[in-house]
């Protein structure tokens with residue numbers, strides 16, 4: 001369970017996150033949607049303890065990230081899929097994370113299998129395609145068998161097959177009772193993946209509900225999004 005409550009973040013006097021509140025619950029895939037610069041990453045960074053809010057609270061299973069005993073066992077995060085050292089082999093990247101978080105080495109093989117990277121495990125990350133880097137990022141997020149997943153733009157740059165793979169995985173993961181929060185500015189790709197939708201624009205939440213509630217009265221999530229954010233197709237993304 002993720003609970004964001006009245007979070008505000010100010011940079012140089014400007015509110016880039018402005019009184020943001022929403023929850024993401026177990027068994028659901030929640031899409032955190034908004035145009036570029038809307039405040040998605042800033043909010044997720046606060047949730048994951050990488051930045052401090054100016055005010056408000058962001059809790060994972062009732063606790064701020066800093067108070068989680070073994071954070072990787074509670075929440076898996078992918079903020080940028082390509083964060084591994086390019087000269088490292090995929091398997092070594094995962095082993096390093098496992099070791100430094102006291103996660104058993106057997107998990108490395110398991111998550112490689114889960115994301116379909118077993119055959120590429122010994123290839124250096126610099127040779128990975130974007131989709132393979134995203135899979136590696138997901139594998140790292142899954143190492144600690146967390147019940148909560150937070151993914152920033154997980155389908156960005158993926159081809160349709162890569163998007164389908166991630167979508168199928170997240171659906172299954174949520175169906176097992178886990179909590180999934182993912183951000184995106186790609187409405188078309190996300191509509192088929194999410195159960196709940198939170199829309200942020202210029203730092204403020206402009207809509208929050210189930211996919212059906214948000215799209216009611218519109219032809220698609222994309223149309224709803226443009227109506228809610230007042231943006232034009234292609235204007236900012």
Ligand SMILES: Nc1ncnc2c1ncn2[C@@H]1O[C@H](COP(=O)(O)OP(=O)(O)OP(=O)(O)O)[C@@H](O)[C@H]1O
Pocket residue numbers: 011012016034035036037038039040041042043185
């Ligand atoms: N450290 C910082 N100092 C100043 N401004 C910042 C800082 N971090 C973020 N911002 C600004 O806050 C706003 C929100 O950025 P953020 O990255 O959260 O948006 P986003 O919705 O994730 O968009 P994107 O998809 O483009 O990353 C932007 O205008 C950005 O320039």
